[in-house]
Amino acid sequence: MFVSVENLCFRYRSQEVIHQLCLEIQKGEILSILGSSGSGKSTVLRLLSGLETPNEGSITVAGQTVADDRHFLPPEKRSIGMVFQDYALFPHMTIRKNIEFGLGTWPKKERKPRAEEMLRLVRMEAYKNRYPHELSGGQQQRIALARALAPKPALLLLDEPFSSLDADLQINIRNELHDIIKQTETTTVFVTHDREDAKAIADRIVTMRDGAAHDWDSICMTTERPVEQKEKALQSL
Amino acid sequence: MKCRILDGVRHFLIYGKRGVLLNVSLFSSKYINIWSILTVGIVLTVIAPNFVILLQFFTEPADQWDHVRQYLLPDLLKNTGLLLFFTGLTTIFIGTSLAWLVTAYDFPGTRFFKWGLILPLAIPPYIGGYTYHGMLNYTGVIQTTLRDTFELDLDQKYFDILNLPGAVFIFTLFLYPYIYTMTQTYLETQSASLIENARLLGKNGTKIYFSVVLPISRAVIIGGTSLVLLEVLNDYGVVQYFGVPTFTTAIFQTWFGMNDLASAIKLSATVMFIIAVLLIGERILRGRKQYSYTTSRVHPLQKKKLTGRKKWSAFFYCLAIFSIGFVIPGLQLVSWMMLTYEKVVTAEFWTLLTNSLIAAISGAAMIMIGALVIANFTRLNKSLPAKALSKMTILGYSIPGAVIAVGISTVFIYIDNVLAALYEQFDMDGTLFLSTSLLILIIAYAIRFLAIGFNAIDAEFDKAGTSFHEASRLLGKGSISTFFKVDLPMVKGAVISGFILSFIEILKELPLTLILRPFNFDTLSTKAYQYASDEQIQEAALPSLLIITLSALAIYFFYYVLKKERS
Numbered sequence: 044m045f046v047s048v049e050n051l052c053f054r055y056r057s058q059e060v061i062h063q064l065c066l067e068i069q070k071g072e073i074l075s076i077l078g079s080s081g082s083g084k085s086t087v088l089r090l091l092s093g094l095e096t097p098n099e100g101s102i103t104v105a106g107q108t109v110a111d112d113r114h115f116l117p118p119e120k121r122s123i124g125m126v127f128q129d130y131a132l133f134p135h136m137t138i139r140k141n142i143e144f145g146l147g148t149w150p151k152k153e154r155k156p157r158a159e160e161m162l163r164l165v166r167m168e169a170y171k172n173r174y175p176h177e178l179s180g181g182q183q184q185r186i187a188l189a190r191a192l193a194p195k196p197a198l199l200l201l202d203e204p205f206s207s208l209d210a211d212l213q214i215n216i217r218n219e220l221h222d223i224i225k226q227t228e229t230t231t232v233f234v235t236h237d238r239e240d241a242k243a244i245a246d247r248i249v250t251m252r253d254g255a256a257h258d259w260d261s262i263c264m265t266t267e268r269p270v271e272q273k274e275k276a277l278q279s280l
Numbered sequence: 281m282k283c284r285i286l287d288g289v290r291h292f293l294i295y296g297k298r299g300v301l302l303n304v305s306l307f308s309s310k311y312i313n314i315w316s317i318l319t320v321g322i323v324l325t326v327i328a329p330n331f332v333i334l335l336q337f338f339t340e341p342a343d344q345w346d347h348v349r350q351y352l353l354p355d356l357l358k359n360t361g362l363l364l365f366f367t368g369l370t371t372i373f374i375g376t377s378l379a380w381l382v383t384a385y386d387f388p389g390t391r392f393f394k395w396g397l398i399l400p401l402a403i404p405p406y407i408g409g410y411t412y413h414g415m416l417n418y419t420g421v422i423q424t425t426l427r428d429t430f431e432l433d434l435d436q437k438y439f440d441i442l443n444l445p446g447a448v449f450i451f452t453l454f455l456y457p458y459i460y461t462m463t464q465t466y467l468e469t470q471s472a473s474l475i476e477n478a479r480l481l482g483k484n485g486t487k488i489y490f491s492v493v494l495p496i497s498r499a500v501i502i503g504g505t506s507l508v509l510l511e512v513l514n515d516y517g518v519v520q521y522f523g524v525p526t527f528t529t530a531i532f533q534t535w536f537g538m539n540d541l542a543s544a545i546k547l548s549a550t551v552m553f554i555i556a557v558l559l560i561g562e563r564i565l566r567g568r569k570q571y572s573y574t575t576s577r578v579h580p581l582q583k584k585k586l587t588g589r590k591k592w593s594a595f596f597y598c599l600a601i602f603s604i605g606f607v608i609p610g611l612q613l614v615s616w617m618m619l620t621y622e623k624v625v626t627a628e629f630w631t632l633l634t635n636s637l638i639a640a641i642s643g644a645a646m647i648m649i650g651a652l653v654i655a656n657f658t659r660l661n662k663s664l665p666a667k668a669l670s671k672m673t674i675l676g677y678s679i680p681g682a683v684i685a686v687g688i689s690t691v692f693i694y695i696d697n698v699l700a701a702l703y704e705q706f707d708m709d710g711t712l713f714l715s716t717s718l719l720i721l722i723i724a725y726a727i728r729f730l731a732i733g734f735n736a737i738d739a740e741f742d743k744a745g746t747s748f749h750e751a752s753r754l755l756g757k758g759s760i761s762t763f764f765k766v767d768l769p770m771v772k773g774a775v776i777s778g779f780i781l782s783f784i785e786i787l788k789e790l791p792l793t794l795i796l797r798p799f800n801f802d803t804l805s806t807k808a809y810q811y812a813s814d815e816q817i818q819e820a821a822l823p824s825l826l827i828i829t830l831s832a833l834a835i836y837f838f839y840y841v842l843k844k845e846r847s
Contacts, residue, residue, distance in 0.1 A: 094750050118753040125754045131747035135769045144765075145755030194756060 044103075045070040045230055046091075046198060051100035053083075053090055060086050064100070066249065068230060073221070075245030076234040082251045084234040085128075088200045091232065092125050093118035105197045124191030124229075125200040129207065130183045132175035138162075138186050139171040145194040161189040164223060181212050188220065192227055199224065201233035205240055217243045313759060319657040322650045323669050326676050326727050329687025330552070336542075337549035344534075348543045352530055356547075360526045360554070362444060363451070363519075364509050370452040371508045375459025376501060378598060380493050383467040384475065384485075386583040387591045393598045394464070395839040400605030401457040402831035404788045404805070406517020407824040409450045410812035411609040413521070414616075416441055421612065447522045453605045455511055459504035461839070466500040467493065472581040499566045506562045513551065514680040516791035517809055527551045528682040528791055535686070535795075545690065548683040555678050610828065616821035624822045632823065636803040639718070639793070640786040643725035644733075647782045648775055650726060651733030656767060659741045660749065670734070677731035681724075681792035688724045689715060689796070721796040728792060729782045736778035740771040777838065784834045787827055 046068040053061040060083045068074050078084040089095040091102060093109065093116060101111035104123070109116040124145075132141050142161050146154045162168045165185040175183055184204065191199060204220065205213045221244045224231050235241050241248050381387075382394045400408075415421050416439045423439060426432040441449065467475075471493070478492045494501070516528040525533075527547055535544035586594055651673075658670040676684065692715040696703075700711050714720060748770060752762040768775070790805050797806065804823040811820035 092750075092754055094753070117758075118750070119756050119758050121754075122756075123754060125751070127747045127751055129745075129747055131751040133748060133751075133766055133769075144752070144757075147756055147761075190751075190755065 047103045049101050052098045054098050070230055071228050073231045073246045075241040075248045076251055077241045077248055078251035079236055084251050085202055088202050092123045093121050122197045124196030126187045126191050126204055128202045130187040134175055137172050142190045142193050161193045165189045180208050181216055199229045199231040315657040318653045323672050326673055329691050332690050333545055333548045333687045336545045344540045345543050345546055355525055356527055356530050359524050363512055366448045367451040367512050368505050368509055371456040371459050372505055375456040376463050379460050379463035379467055380489050381594050383464055385586045387586045387594045396602055398457045398461055398835050398839050399832055400454050402828050402835055403454050405450050405454045408454045408609055409518040409521050410817055411612055414817040415612050442522045444524050447518055447524050450518055451512055455508045458507040462500045462504040463497050466497050502562055502565050510678050528680055531682045544686050548686045551683050613821045613825050616818040617825055620818045621822055624819050632802055632807050635801055640783045643722045643786045644779045644783040646726040647730055647733040648779050650730055651737050655734055655737040655741055673734050674731040676727040684724055684728050685792050685795040692720050716798055718798050724792050724796050725786050729785050732782045733778040736774045737771050740774035744770045780834055784831050
């Protein structure tokens with residue numbers, strides 16, 4: 044498996060947020076984690092990316108263990124790209140600088156062509172010298188995607204990518220997003236609370252249930268997992 | 281209960297019956313890094329001098345302490361108590377009434393008074409103190425005018441302000457803006473719906489002020505008052521000049537007059553105890569009340585237009601406070617400066633100016649660097665220890681300069697003793713190398729004013745959130761590179777404003793500077809104070825005016841230009 048998560052547990056202020064989560068993702072697959080707010084789905088992304096340290100369990104990406112009892116690879120060394128819910132485009136840098144930001148380890152000569160390539164991919168060449176606040180929400184999202192994809196991450200994470208967009212924009216953009224990701228063949232996990240979004244983009248959907256957070260211990264004993272993998276979820280939905 | 285240690289000593293898991301109870305990742309590689317080490321280092325530097333003093337509260341007293349306790353302490357406690365009580369009362373009255381007037385009503389000059397009434401803060405109380413004394417004494421402008429123009433020769437006792445009520449008058453005049461600004465901002469942004477409701481329910485102005493305004497702004501009033509009281513406790517210049525012995529003057533007296541550092545430390549410990557009571561009192565009084573609503577849906581208060589007599593009484597009230605708090609002492613200083621500047625502006629004066637700038641710039645720079653490190657660390661680690669660390673950095677701001685001076689000297693003398701052998705190796709003269717250097721003064725400034733820088737940056741980081749930082753980390757930048765490329769540019773504005781604010785505070789600072797400055801190192805504030813104590817009040821005008829002008833410019837910038845920009 045390209046990404047494998049085993050028995051992942053995470054507590055925040057002694058409250059169980061993630062309990063014994065297992066996930067397996069194949070290379071090039073787009074996996075969607077579907078869940079209501081508070082179900083801990085965003086926390087899964089933060090754990091995958093290294094922004095949070097798991098209390099138990101392990102995460103392996105592309106054959107490398109990035110987190111377990113003994114190892115913790117900091118986020119900057121994981122080669123994981125992420126599109127934040129609010130995009131987090133650096134306001135003091137132009138679009139091109141934003142995209143080049145992640146190419147620090149690339150040879151100087153290749154940075155600019157790569158940035159141009161990404162701008163072409165998201166069809167934003169004309170905007171490269173603008174600042175983030177000069178773009179619309181949908182445009183900002185495309186730049187955030189370009190920035191995350193530029194360093195060729197092993198894994199791409201999308202956190203509620205459509206939550207800050209107008210509903211009518213949403214349908215166009217999610218198809219576009221799907222095409223761009225498929226074009227780059229990047230393994231992707233994205234979390235959403237919207238079943239339609241999940242269906243439109245994902246190859247496979249995993250549902251995450253909340254509740255039982257106050258009674259996690261019994262769940263632990265009965266080994267029921269708050270996340271159930273639903274194979275071929277598309278048909279069943 | 282079982283304990284499992286992972287990764288050397290960095291990561292503990294403590295097991296209970298039902299699995300992992302506690303995962304102590306404080307020491308995990310995520311937390312042991314340059315930021316946490318620097319933060320702990322800075323916070324220890326802030327705490328150490330204060331801690332040294334607190335320890336002394338419990339040690340055996342020195343020989344002379346009995347004498348101090350018997351003959352000095354009762355007076356000190358009485359004076360300090362009276363000063364705090366009456367200054368508190370009058371500043372609350374003036375601060376809140378002005379805030380209410382300029383917020384709720386429209387009368388001539390409202391827009392100017394809104395920020396103009398903050399200006400008295402630009403005049404350090406000790407400068408205001410000797411200016412008023414100079415104006416009111418026998419040769420001063422008031423009595424001379426009365427004698428020459430009206431041929432009135434009144435009893436001197438009417439003009440004597442060198443006493444406790446006089447000190448209260450001075451403190452009130454130049455410290456009320458703390459309460460005024462906090463209350464004014466609060467009323468303007470947060471109170472609209474409550475006050476409008478009270479108006480709709482048929483209450484009139486004074487009724488609303490006492491039954492709505494004062495109760496709802498209780499939390500901010502208490503916050504502002506505690507700042508005022510801490511300033512009173514910190515003061516050395518006014519009480520010394522006015523001959524009202526308090527703890528700060530007693531610390532100077534025992535330490536330098538009686539050469540009794542042990543008693544000075546004991547006195548400092550007593551002050552710390554009073555401050556602890558004060559701060560706990562503030563907490564209790566404020567209760568769970570917060571400074572602001574959590575909703576962002578607040579609208580500004582609609583001003584009511586005043587007419588007739590009311591209009592003019594509001595105007596003259598504001599004008600009177602503004603005049604005696606800023607214009608009159610300012611003009612007096614200008615006229616004195618015109619008389620004396622030729623005598624004062626000498627080569628020595630330029631040294632004075634450079635000294636002040638060196639001290640204030642390096643102090644402010646140190647504060648901002650420390651504040652950036654701590655604020656960056658605490659926002660990225662929402663753990664309990666990190667929170668506690670950030671609380672401790674603010675500690676220094678409540679401790680009077682004289683007390684910090686006692687504490688930091690104790691620590692530095694100890695370090696010097698340890699390093700004495702080293703000094704000999706390098707053939708340096710004097711064994712108290714560090715304790716008499718400029719470094720100790722600058723570190724002391726940083727301890728005292730770190731909170732100013734920290735609060736500025738912390739608020740800005742809070743606004744920016746952590747997602748930019750996280751995005752940068754995920755794009756392959758480490759924490760240091762992220763700090764310089766993303767975090768720092770994000771809070772650039774706060775760094776500049778924090779720098780200016782601490783620069784001004786250091787420029788005005790007196791007790792710390794008097795005690796800790798290296799031999800023959802004078803600044804604008806110590807020189808102004810020295811001139812005044814030597815009865816050369818007119819010569820003190822120029823250095824005082826420089827301090828006041830710079831402070832007034834800062835106030836203009838922060839309360840007028842920036843606020844206007846925001847709205």
